[in-house]
Each structure stands twice: as C-alpha cells, then as structure tokens.
Amino acid sequence: VAGDTRPYHHGDLRAALIEAGLQLARQKGVSALGMRELTRAVGVTPNAAYRHFANLRAFVLTVALEAQHRLAHTILDRMQVIPIDANPAVRAVERLRAFGLGYIHFALADPGWFELACVSQEEPPDTGPHGGAKTTVPPPHQLLLGALDEMDQAGALPPHRRANAEWACWATVHGFANLATSGPLRGMDRDALNRLAEQAMDTLINGLTA
Amino acid sequence: VAGDTRPYHHGDLRAALIEAGLQLARQKGVSALGMRELTRAVGVTPNAAYRHFANLRAFVLTVALEAQHRLAHTILDRMQVIPIDANPAVRAVERLRAFGLGYIHFALADPGWFELACVSQEEPPDTGPHGGAKTTVPPPHQLLLGALDEMDQAGALPPHRRANAEWACWATVHGFANLATSGPLRGMDRDALNRLAEQAMDTLINGLTA
DNA sequence: TGTACATCAGTGAACGCGCGTTCACTGATGTAC
DNA sequence: TGTACATCAGTGAACGCGCGTTCACTGATGTAC
Numbered sequence: 001v002a003g004d005t006r007p008y009h010h011g012d013l014r015a016a017l018i019e020a021g022l023q024l025a026r027q028k029g030v031s032a033l034g035m036r037e038l039t040r041a042v043g044v045t046p047n048a049a050y051r052h053f054a055n056l057r058a059f060v061l062t063v064a065l066e067a068q069h070r071l072a073h074t075i076l077d078r079m080q081v082i083p084i085d086a087n088p089a090v091r092a093v094e095r096l097r098a099f100g101l102g103y104i105h106f107a108l109a110d111p112g113w114f115e116l117a118c119v120s121q122e123e124p125p126d127t128g129p130h131g132g133a134k135t136t137v138p139p140p141h142q143l144l145l146g147a148l149d150e151m152d153q154a155g156a157l158p159p160h161r162r163a164n165a166e167w168a169c170w171a172t173v174h175g176f177a178n179l180a181t182s183g184p185l186r187g188m189d190r191d192a193l194n195r196l197a198e199q200a201m202d203t204l205i206n207g208l209t210a
Numbered sequence: 211v212a213g214d215t216r217p218y219h220h221g222d223l224r225a226a227l228i229e230a231g232l233q234l235a236r237q238k239g240v241s242a243l244g245m246r247e248l249t250r251a252v253g254v255t256p257n258a259a260y261r262h263f264a265n266l267r268a269f270v271l272t273v274a275l276e277a278q279h280r281l282a283h284t285i286l287d288r289m290q291v292i293p294i295d296a297n298p299a300v301r302a303v304e305r306l307r308a309f310g311l312g313y314i315h316f317a318l319a320d321p322g323w324f325e326l327a328c329v330s331q332e333e334p335p336d337t338g339p340h341g342g343a344k345t346t347v348p349p350p351h352q353l354l355l356g357a358l359d360e361m362d363q364a365g366a367l368p369p370h371r372r373a374n375a376e377w378a379c380w381a382t383v384h385g386f387a388n389l390a391t392s393g394p395l396r397g398m399d400r401d402a403l404n405r406l407a408e409q410a411m412d413t414l415i416n417g418l419t420a
Numbered sequence: 421t422g423t424a425c426a427t428c429a430g431t432g433a434a435c436g437c438g439c440g441t442t443c444a445c446t447g448a449t450g451t452a453c
Numbered sequence: 454t455g456t457a458c459a460t461c462a463g464t465g466a467a468c469g470c471g472c473g474t475t476c477a478c479t480g481a482t483g484t485a486c
Contacts, residue, residue: 175385
C-alpha cells in the first residue's frame, strides 16, 4: 500500500512537465524542448505527456506563456520600485526606463526564458473556440503602453509622438536584448552591457521627450 | 561522348550548393537548411557536398556570410542615393536614416535572408589557422560606424553621445526588423510597417541629435 | 460500509521518418614524359 | 601526339540516431447504489 517506489499515478504530471520545460529551456534553449527529453526528465513514458497536451507545439506554447508571465513580472517589479516622485513627469519617464531595463535584464539573466517568451508572440495563443479578445495583448506590451500613457498624461511626451511610440520603444529594448544574448554583444561582460543598455535607454527617452 | 544527360562532374557544385542554400533559406528559413535537402535540390548525392564543405555547420556559415554581404549591399545602395547636400550635417543624418531603413527593408523583403545574415553574427566566421583580424567586423557594422563618424564630423552628433552610439542604433533597427518579421508586427501590411519604421528612426535620430 | 463499474492516467512496444555522416568504390580529368 | 598514372569529384549503400506520435493495454481512482 505504501509507495516507496514511484506510484503509478504521478500526481500532477502536467505541472511537472511545465516545470521541466522551463528548466530545460533555461539551460539549453527553446530548440531543446522535446517530448522524449521532457518525459525523460520527469521520469515518465513519452506518451504520458499526450494525456495533458495535444502535441509538442501545444506544450511549447503553454510553457512560453509562463515565460512571458515571468518576463512581465520581472518588469513590473522593477517599475514598481520607482518612488512616487514629486514630479509626475520624472516618475513617468523613470517608469519607462524601468520597463526597458527590466526587459533587457530579464533577457540577460535568462536568455533561454527570454527566447521562450518571444515564442508566445510569434504564435498567437490559439484562443480556441471560446474565442475572446481577453488576453490577446501580452502583458509586457500592456506595461509599455501604461508607461507611455503615464508619460503622456504627465506631459513628458509631446502629443504628436504618442501614437505608435510603443514600437520604437519595443524595438530598442528587444533589439538590444537580441544583440546581447545572441548577437555581436554576446559574451560581453555584464557591467559593460548594463552601461550600454542604459545608454540606449537614454537615447530612446531623449528621442521621445526632447 | 556528348552528354544529353547530366555529366558525372557537376562543374561547380560548390557554387550551386550555395545558390541552392540561398533559395532554400529565402523560402523556408534557416532551419530548413540541411545536407540532404540541399543536395536533393542540386540533383546530387548527399555526400557529394562533403567534397566542398566539412559539415553542415560550415556550409551554413558560408551561405550566411553571403547573406550578410547582400544585406550590406542593400544598405549601401540606399545610403549612396543620399545626395551631397549643401549641409553636411543634414546629409550625415539622412545617411544614418538610410542605413536604418535599408536594414529594415532588407529584413522585410527577405526575412529568410535576414535570419541567415544574423547567423553569421551569432557564430564568429572561424577565421581558421591563418588567423587574421581582416574582416572580423561585419560590413553592416562598418557602414553604421561610418554614418555615425560622418555625423560626428559634421557636428550633428553631440560629442558626449558619440561613444557606443552604434549599439542604440543597431538595437533599434534590429529590434524593429525582428518585431516585424517574427514578432507582434508580423503580418501587418507593408505601408503601415514602413510608416512605423520611419517613426522609429525619427525617434532614434531625435534622441541622438537633440 | 461494501461492492460493481466507469473513468482516468499511466505503461510498453512499435511505426515511420529524415537526418548527418562515413565507407568503399568508380567515372572523369589532367598532367608528365 | 600518344599513353600511363595520379588526382579529383562524384556514386551507392549503409549506419546509427533521436524524434513525434499512435496502438492496445493495465493499474489506480472515484462514484452510485
């Protein structure tokens, strides 16, 4: 009755697979995610996974969504640290800066998770037949829009620059993250990367506000 | 004596493989490059490729370098169109804009080639035993540095912003290219993308020069 | 409280596939004399 | 100009691998009465 060996039922295989997927992607990258490798890591037969996910693609999208949530969480933590300054314009600008540096630092700290989070934007979440525009806009995108709105309301952003400003912002931080994790900046030491990231954000903010 | 069928010797298999690799990457992306698929496309036995390339990786790097050259060529064409203006500062700024829009337009026109060109920056070209710093800096990078130098000399770039300004520029254009080819902007129509790209370059240039 | 039975969550084995790469070989080319 | 021979550039077949996925099945769980 007592099971000193592994029980026949795992308990929560679905959660265990997602956790294994996160660890695997963290260490080996998104391309290392495979049904056999994952089930091996969890100690279960390959086809057991098909009780919980339709196929590999559906699994990867699920884990990617989790990675995206973690990215959003990291960014939000950093944005919330900005104190409620006397000058709301300064605060709004600092929150945009926190968004950008948070985004970049997440990518530098865990390139595999960053790559994974990007997957969830390559492929729409496949909202299924109950189709709803519930969470079509990914959280990081909303955080960015929020920061820009705040700048707008505080008068830190010239009105003619507000529309579509998010794409210039996203391009800068996303591009920097790519250059640093898998481009020509790969391998540069962290302090230098942090300085370059701050400089890039300075240039961006200057371009938006000047 | 006369060969109406394919001759035993191909003629220039190496060049044919590279050409096939470019077409394949253009249509199906970098991940579609494989020895068997390539040799099939050329009409030759899989192992024939090993007369010309040590392995798949070496082949991909070779084709990636060619894609990088094409990217550089596209950018240069666009930069050279900028007329020699009366005001050298204006000209320098316009050349930087041409760099950015050229980079982005290459990516939009041929996402597969853009992806391929990026591969050559992920992996150093493996200069071999004759080691030389001959072409370690990739051409697009040099074009960007040239444009910034020109701005610097024309007084269009505050001196304190010159150092490392290339990374903010590269991040913006590279990030925009990624967002547009494989990120949330994928699928947007070309006119709208062009407008967003111009807006992003406006913001960048404003940030550098203001 | 106990038992029959539907349902769930795994197992074990296998299918079929395409891949990169290697081996021994052969048809064609070019060069020395 | 002709011939022997080294070299080159392909062929044909196979190895071994790991993958995603499916099939039929079984051990465990929970629920109705």
